[in-house]
Amino acid sequence: MTTGIETERKFALAKGQQLPSLDAIAAEGATTQYEQVSVYYDTPDLRLNAARQLIRRRTGGPDAGWQAKLPTQNPDERVEVHLPHCGERMPRELRDLVTASVGERPLYPVAQIRTRRTSRELLGADGTVLAIASADEVVTSVAGGSKEWTEAEVELVGGSPALLDAVEAALAAAGVPRSASPSKLAQALADEVARLAEDRGSASVAEVVSGYLATQVGVLQALELPVIRDEPEAVHRSRVATRRLRCTLRTFEGAFRAVAIRGLREELRWSGEMLGVPRDTEVLTARLADKLDHLSEADAAVVRPAIEKAVVGHHEQAHKALVTSMMTDRYRRLQLSLEQLLAAPPLHPMAGESGAILLPQMFDQAVARVRQAVLRAEARPSDLTRWHDVRKAAKAARYGAELVARVRPDDGEATVAGWTAVAGWLGAVQDAVIGNQFVSDVSWAAVQNGADRAPFDELRALEDRAIRESLAAARAALAELL
Known part of the structure; x- marks a missing residue:
């Protein structure tokens, strides 16, 4: 230079x-x-x-x-x-x-x-x-x-x-x-x-959706170096921005020529998965540290060293894989595609219509997908993979609600708050599921080396309790929205 x-x-x-x-x-x-x-x-x-x-x-x-x-x-x-x-x-x-x-x-x-x-x-x-x-x-x-x-x-x-x-x-x-x-x-x-500089009155579908997408792309660009450096919250915020992009292209796909964005959604899925693994370890670190405080001092002394060692190693490996992915041609092509999405969006002709009219109609379809996922989960409520599907649909509804709130601010904020609560409770369920499995994996190795299994079982019991309580709260919140 x-x-x-x-x-x-x-x-x-x-x-x-x-x-x-x-x-x-x-x-x-x-x-x-x-x-x-x-x-x-x-x-x-x-x-x-x-x-x-x-x-x-x-x-x-x-x-x-x-x-x-x-x-x-x-x-x-x-x-x-x-x-x-x-x-x-x-x-x-x-x-x-x-x-x-x-x-x-x-x-x-x-x-x-x-x-x-x-x-x-x-x-x-x-x-x-x-x-x-x-x-x-x-x-x-x-x-x-x-x-x-x-x-x-x-x-x-x-x-x-x-x-x-x-x-x-x-x-x-x-x-x-x-x-x-x-x-x-x-x-x-x-x-x-x-x-x-002109006051153009009511915003069109294209203006609202493009503005929301631009915000997310800006976050990804600004946080590239912080993600590589593993700075606090950088991976988390990038993962959320990636989800918002992908969910918006799904929920409001009617604003675009579908064929033109299908491949981009799949690439965003890949990027989200690469960000997801190190983010999960960040959540594990905070979550298990809190759960360890609920154990007796003697039990925590048995569990803590094994848990912390495993979490640190898992995070280092996951972050290294993420950074490697960011150096690939695939990642470069994704970022160029996001630039082009903003520079020359492949808009459908209807994207020129009023956002206040059409965006809520598109959002209703996202809510319908949540309703379908809930019906499937309620048919077998003990199957947590089905509730994970509900969570993904609820997150899409949450991000869609954020966008609709830009054209309907009077009732939009309450809708956003409702879907944020649902996504939060279902996220807590998934975090506990991941934590439970992680503790199970660590305990197996520790027991093989002579450690007592009981403290690990107690930690898993705390996660099981968190799953039940969070799921109950999520179902109650969903009942209010649906």
Whole structure:
């Protein structure tokens, strides 16, 4: 990664207008021509553009690769960070540079700019390159629309800022004014900025669903490094965001062309499973620590060392597998697919309709799936795998309720609270099931090495009790909702 200061000024050229000669200011050296394509990344509300920051991936030309530009106090200057071309995914180092501006918002492609550039060197008396003067034919693509214009820019290489003043005066005399726009990107995004500022009234299905999905993608992007570092809550929050994405694409699949998102849902399932194993060990750590406090001091002394050793080893292995998965092409393709889901969502025509009308109807289908799962579980209430299916359906209903609450806030919050309670109780059942099995596995090995089985059995009894109590609470909460 290289860092430098870019100092330049931009000028407006009429369509077909050539950059006037600047030989009265400096000798003109070699002329070069090339074409470059730049893809620019920003948040849904264009935070980087508002902050005069940019991140782009460029192909063609002498500075191909990934770049970030950050403003300085001097309007002619920006800090430029460059990384050689290293694939389609944004390097994590560049996101770190703009974290203060974007927070946990997602970054994804918002504009493409194709430039046909003709550059000439401006030379000093000793042949030193003082600046590069370029004429650019620009074609942009933003949100399905395009713009074309011609402009010029002069970038200092070895010259002083006074040279830019002289260039500006010479070009003004030749009828070439300073550009009214600070950058190509700002000009390309001007209509989109104006659209975002409009009060459009009732939100459409597409706007509500896309906004919710964007929030989850932002969490995943922001927490990539914390997950790799195994920072507190990073795996948990990433797992929840992954579930929200997958459940939303299922519950509100009517907003999309189904074929286009089916594969993405399966890949999110895989990612969720990879996050799930280390998260389960985090839950086990806290859960069993609490349960151990309910044992006598003597019994806890028997159980605690074996439990803690097993949990630590299990977590290290699970986290290592997770990090390995995040270095694969499969993971990279998933993240690129999520970027494209935001940049160019494969929407069904009905997604343009009112969200307040259609989203609750889609949510009702998710509730119906819970009802069906409950009927199946009640037919054999001792079968905990069936209650686990209820839990998964209830989680989808909970996340769906969160989204519906955005268009029906008056009664939506109560619905969210109800489904959150159900999912919480059923989650407690599943946590106890996992804890019970884990203790069983650890006790078998410990007993083989001469440990007393009784303290382990007592710990399992506590988990059995937790299963019964949590399941009873979940069934009562479901009865109120259904």
